[in-house]
Amino acid sequence: EMVMTQSPATLSVSPGEGVTLSCRASESVGSSLAWYRQKPGQAPRLLIYDASTRATGIPDRFSGSGSGTEFTLTISSLQLEDFAVYYCLHYYKWPRTFGQGTKVEIK
Protein backbone atom coordinates (compact mmCIF):
# COMPACT_ATOMS: atom_id res chain seq x y z
CA GLU A 1 0.00 0.00 0.00
CA MET A 2 1.23 3.43 -0.95
CA VAL A 3 2.15 5.53 2.09
CA MET A 4 1.68 9.29 1.78
CA THR A 5 3.63 11.35 4.30
CA GLN A 6 2.83 15.02 4.83
CA SER A 7 5.03 17.54 6.56
CA PRO A 8 4.96 19.42 8.76
CA ALA A 9 2.08 18.22 10.92
CA THR A 10 1.28 21.78 11.96
CA LEU A 11 2.23 25.20 10.62
CA SER A 12 1.69 28.42 12.58
CA VAL A 13 1.42 31.34 10.21
CA SER A 14 0.16 34.93 10.19
CA PRO A 15 -2.51 36.04 7.72
CA GLY A 16 -0.97 37.37 4.53
CA GLU A 17 2.11 35.19 4.79
CA GLY A 18 2.92 32.41 2.32
CA VAL A 19 3.36 28.73 3.16
CA THR A 20 4.61 25.56 1.49
CA LEU A 21 3.25 22.15 2.44
CA SER A 22 4.94 18.90 1.48
CA CYS A 23 3.67 15.46 0.55
CA ARG A 24 5.93 12.48 -0.10
CA ALA A 25 4.86 9.17 -1.61
CA SER A 26 6.52 5.87 -0.69
CA GLU A 27 6.86 5.07 -4.40
CA SER A 28 6.26 6.98 -7.59
CA VAL A 29 2.71 8.14 -8.30
CA GLY A 30 3.61 10.01 -11.48
CA SER A 31 1.44 13.14 -11.42
CA SER A 32 -1.61 11.41 -9.91
CA LEU A 33 -1.70 13.62 -6.84
CA ALA A 34 -4.46 15.88 -5.50
CA TRP A 35 -4.67 18.38 -2.65
CA TYR A 36 -7.69 19.14 -0.47
CA ARG A 37 -8.55 21.77 2.12
CA GLN A 38 -10.87 20.87 4.97
CA LYS A 39 -12.33 23.54 7.21
CA PRO A 40 -13.72 22.53 10.63
CA GLY A 41 -17.10 20.82 10.36
CA GLN A 42 -17.01 20.78 6.56
CA ALA A 43 -16.30 18.26 3.85
CA PRO A 44 -12.94 18.46 2.10
CA ARG A 45 -12.73 20.59 -1.03
CA LEU A 46 -10.56 19.80 -4.04
CA LEU A 47 -7.86 22.42 -4.62
CA ILE A 48 -5.34 20.83 -7.01
CA TYR A 49 -5.36 17.71 -9.18
CA ASP A 50 -2.79 16.13 -11.51
CA ALA A 51 -0.21 17.62 -9.13
CA SER A 52 -0.45 21.17 -10.50
CA THR A 53 -3.88 21.88 -12.03
CA ARG A 54 -6.15 24.15 -10.03
CA ALA A 55 -9.70 22.92 -9.65
CA THR A 56 -12.62 25.03 -10.84
CA GLY A 57 -13.08 28.15 -8.75
CA ILE A 58 -9.82 27.83 -6.83
CA PRO A 59 -7.94 31.15 -6.61
CA ASP A 60 -4.47 31.48 -8.06
CA ARG A 61 -2.86 31.94 -4.64
CA PHE A 62 -2.90 28.11 -4.57
CA SER A 63 -0.30 26.31 -6.64
CA GLY A 64 0.91 22.73 -6.76
CA SER A 65 4.11 21.22 -8.05
CA GLY A 66 6.07 18.01 -8.13
CA SER A 67 6.02 14.57 -9.69
CA GLY A 68 7.10 11.07 -8.81
CA THR A 69 7.42 11.00 -5.04
CA GLU A 70 7.81 14.63 -3.96
CA PHE A 71 5.01 17.19 -4.10
CA THR A 72 4.34 20.64 -2.69
CA LEU A 73 1.32 22.89 -2.21
CA THR A 74 2.09 26.58 -1.97
CA ILE A 75 -0.34 29.21 -0.72
CA SER A 76 1.06 32.60 -1.62
CA SER A 77 -0.86 34.82 0.83
CA LEU A 78 -2.96 33.16 3.49
CA GLN A 79 -6.54 34.37 3.86
CA LEU A 80 -8.61 33.66 6.97
CA GLU A 81 -10.50 30.87 5.17
CA ASP A 82 -7.19 29.10 4.47
CA PHE A 83 -6.58 28.26 8.11
CA ALA A 84 -7.63 24.65 7.89
CA VAL A 85 -6.28 21.12 7.44
CA TYR A 86 -4.77 20.12 4.09
CA TYR A 87 -4.59 16.59 2.75
CA CYS A 88 -2.84 15.06 -0.22
CA LEU A 89 -4.28 12.04 -2.05
CA HIS A 90 -2.71 9.74 -4.62
CA TYR A 91 -4.88 8.14 -7.29
CA TYR A 92 -2.15 6.22 -9.09
CA LYS A 93 -3.33 2.75 -8.14
CA TRP A 94 -5.51 0.85 -5.67
CA PRO A 95 -5.91 1.39 -2.82
CA ARG A 96 -6.11 5.17 -2.87
CA THR A 97 -4.43 6.67 0.20
CA PHE A 98 -4.39 10.08 1.84
CA GLY A 99 -1.63 11.78 3.74
CA GLN A 100 -2.23 12.30 7.44
CA GLY A 101 -2.83 16.03 6.98
CA THR A 102 -1.12 19.34 7.71
CA LYS A 103 -2.92 21.79 9.96
CA VAL A 104 -2.35 25.45 9.13
CA GLU A 105 -3.15 27.53 12.17
CA ILE A 106 -3.12 31.22 12.97
CA LYS A 107 0.05 32.41 14.67
Next chain:
Amino acid sequence: EVKLLESGGGLVQPGGSLRLSCAASGFNFNINDMTWVRQAPGKGLEWVSCFSVSDITTYYADSVKGRFTMSRDNSKNTVYLQMNSLGSGDTAVYYCVKNSGFFDAWGQGTMVTVSS
Protein backbone atom coordinates in the same frame (compact mmCIF):
# COMPACT_ATOMS: atom_id res chain seq x y z
CA GLU B 1 -24.21 22.05 -9.88
CA VAL B 2 -23.08 18.70 -8.50
CA LYS B 3 -25.00 17.61 -5.42
CA LEU B 4 -24.41 14.55 -3.28
CA LEU B 5 -26.76 13.87 -0.39
CA GLU B 6 -25.93 11.09 2.04
CA SER B 7 -28.42 9.48 4.39
CA GLY B 8 -28.77 6.43 6.59
CA GLY B 9 -26.26 7.17 9.31
CA GLY B 10 -27.01 6.72 12.98
CA LEU B 11 -26.24 4.75 16.12
CA VAL B 12 -25.74 1.01 15.76
CA GLN B 13 -24.59 -1.66 18.20
CA PRO B 14 -21.32 -3.52 17.70
CA GLY B 15 -21.83 -6.38 15.30
CA GLY B 16 -24.80 -4.66 13.71
CA SER B 17 -25.49 -3.49 10.18
CA LEU B 18 -26.37 -0.23 8.47
CA ARG B 19 -26.97 0.86 4.89
CA LEU B 20 -25.94 4.29 3.70
CA SER B 21 -27.42 5.95 0.63
CA CYS B 22 -26.15 8.79 -1.54
CA ALA B 23 -28.44 10.59 -3.98
CA ALA B 24 -26.53 12.29 -6.77
CA SER B 25 -27.53 15.07 -9.16
CA GLY B 26 -26.02 17.66 -11.46
CA PHE B 27 -23.79 15.37 -13.53
CA ASN B 28 -23.95 12.27 -15.72
CA PHE B 29 -24.13 9.72 -12.94
CA ASN B 30 -24.08 6.66 -15.23
CA ILE B 31 -20.56 7.29 -16.51
CA ASN B 32 -18.93 8.43 -13.28
CA ASP B 33 -17.05 6.39 -10.73
CA MET B 34 -18.32 6.90 -7.20
CA THR B 35 -16.45 6.54 -3.93
CA TRP B 36 -16.99 6.41 -0.19
CA VAL B 37 -14.47 8.07 2.15
CA ARG B 38 -14.71 8.12 5.92
CA GLN B 39 -13.26 10.21 8.72
CA ALA B 40 -13.16 9.06 12.33
CA PRO B 41 -13.70 11.81 14.93
CA GLY B 42 -10.63 14.03 15.10
CA LYS B 43 -8.75 11.88 12.57
CA GLY B 44 -7.75 12.04 8.94
CA LEU B 45 -9.43 10.83 5.76
CA GLU B 46 -9.65 7.16 4.84
CA TRP B 47 -10.70 5.87 1.42
CA VAL B 48 -13.28 3.08 1.86
CA SER B 49 -14.54 1.89 -1.51
CA CYS B 50 -14.97 2.82 -5.15
CA PHE B 51 -17.19 1.54 -7.94
CA SER B 52 -15.24 1.82 -11.17
CA VAL B 53 -17.51 2.16 -14.22
CA SER B 54 -14.68 1.43 -16.65
CA ASP B 55 -13.55 -1.71 -14.83
CA ILE B 56 -17.08 -2.69 -13.75
CA THR B 57 -15.36 -3.48 -10.48
CA THR B 58 -15.75 -2.37 -6.91
CA TYR B 59 -12.58 -1.80 -4.94
CA TYR B 60 -12.40 -1.88 -1.13
CA ALA B 61 -9.96 -0.87 1.57
CA ASP B 62 -8.56 -3.87 3.44
CA SER B 63 -10.13 -2.54 6.64
CA VAL B 64 -13.66 -3.08 5.26
CA LYS B 65 -13.20 -5.88 2.72
CA GLY B 66 -15.63 -8.72 3.33
CA ARG B 67 -17.85 -6.58 5.58
CA PHE B 68 -18.89 -3.64 3.37
CA THR B 69 -20.59 -3.82 -0.01
CA MET B 70 -20.93 -0.87 -2.35
CA SER B 71 -23.62 -0.85 -5.01
CA ARG B 72 -25.36 1.60 -7.30
CA ASP B 73 -28.74 2.08 -8.93
CA ASN B 74 -28.30 4.09 -12.11
CA SER B 75 -32.09 4.46 -12.51
CA LYS B 76 -32.16 6.36 -9.21
CA ASN B 77 -28.76 8.09 -9.45
CA THR B 78 -27.96 6.57 -6.09
CA VAL B 79 -25.08 4.67 -4.56
CA TYR B 80 -25.26 2.56 -1.45
CA LEU B 81 -22.87 1.26 1.17
CA GLN B 82 -24.05 -1.83 3.03
CA MET B 83 -22.02 -2.13 6.22
CA ASN B 84 -22.08 -5.38 8.22
CA SER B 85 -20.25 -6.62 11.32
CA LEU B 86 -19.68 -3.08 12.46
CA GLY B 87 -17.12 -2.34 15.16
CA SER B 88 -16.00 0.72 17.07
CA GLY B 89 -13.32 1.34 14.46
CA ASP B 90 -16.05 2.03 11.92
CA THR B 91 -17.33 5.07 13.85
CA ALA B 92 -16.86 7.96 11.45
CA VAL B 93 -18.43 10.50 9.15
CA TYR B 94 -18.99 8.78 5.81
CA TYR B 95 -18.67 10.94 2.71
CA CYS B 96 -20.04 10.14 -0.71
CA VAL B 97 -17.66 11.37 -3.39
CA LYS B 98 -17.79 11.84 -7.16
CA ASN B 99 -14.66 10.30 -8.58
CA SER B 100 -12.85 11.47 -11.71
CA GLY B 101 -9.70 9.62 -10.75
CA PHE B 102 -9.21 12.26 -8.11
CA PHE B 103 -12.16 12.94 -5.79
CA ASP B 104 -13.70 16.07 -7.21
CA ALA B 105 -17.01 16.61 -5.38
CA TRP B 106 -18.01 15.62 -1.87
CA GLY B 107 -21.28 15.33 -0.01
CA GLN B 108 -21.63 16.76 3.49
CA GLY B 109 -21.36 13.35 5.08
CA THR B 110 -23.43 11.17 7.38
CA MET B 111 -22.32 10.14 10.86
CA VAL B 112 -22.14 6.49 11.85
CA THR B 113 -21.64 5.70 15.52
CA VAL B 114 -20.98 2.14 16.63
CA SER B 115 -21.60 1.81 20.35
CA SER B 116 -23.49 -0.26 22.87
